[in-house]
Amino acid sequence: AQSVTQLDSHVSVSEGTPVLLRCNYSSSYSPSLFWYVQHPNKGLQLLLKYTSAATLVKGINGFEAEFKKSETSFHLTKPSAHMSDAAEYFCVVSDSGNTGFQKLVFGTGTRLLVSP
């Protein structure tokens, strides 16, 4: 079965500084990987996804992630944090397994705090 591990439950940065949210995955085959963001009292929004094309994936709001098979990682980065980036971020792997359907398996989430 597929799984993801988000290494940090909380990350604090200052506005204007870089953001790094770490994610490692476990997969028996080439996975599809996603980052979703959830703002307080809002629904889940897709930031970006990797589906075996380019290993460097660019998403919305200046975020990007790099798929590194050798390290089984899919870390999320942004060069300069904005106050509006404060939210919960979920690393997600698609688990088709033997069922033929796409169940999403979520990490435990990383809460990003941005201070002025």
Next chain:
Amino acid sequence: GAGVSQSPSNKVTEKGKDVELRCDPISGHTALYWYRQSLGQGLEFLIYFQGNSAPDKSGLPSDRFSAERTGGSVSTLTIQRTQQEDSAVYLCASSLGRVDGETQYFGPGTRLLVL
């Protein structure tokens, strides 16, 4: 176009009562998913519908939980004899249902509180 909608947005019920949660997927999406987000368990898969195929119920936590999808569109998640541990946000998502790795679009969720 409209996104995934869910109703009610909030539901408070008493232990032992039955509740029904509704999901309207994006028009044209054949795949529909239910997930649950709770403090203790994080985000977990519950059930999946694909077109007219039999649903995959492998994530349902107990036989008190059931779901149906009428006409391949609207879905209802029913929880019978609710317990306090059922308190959570219930999320619905839909996708085109064509390929692996396709994006699932989430609704705003129904926040369920069982007293």
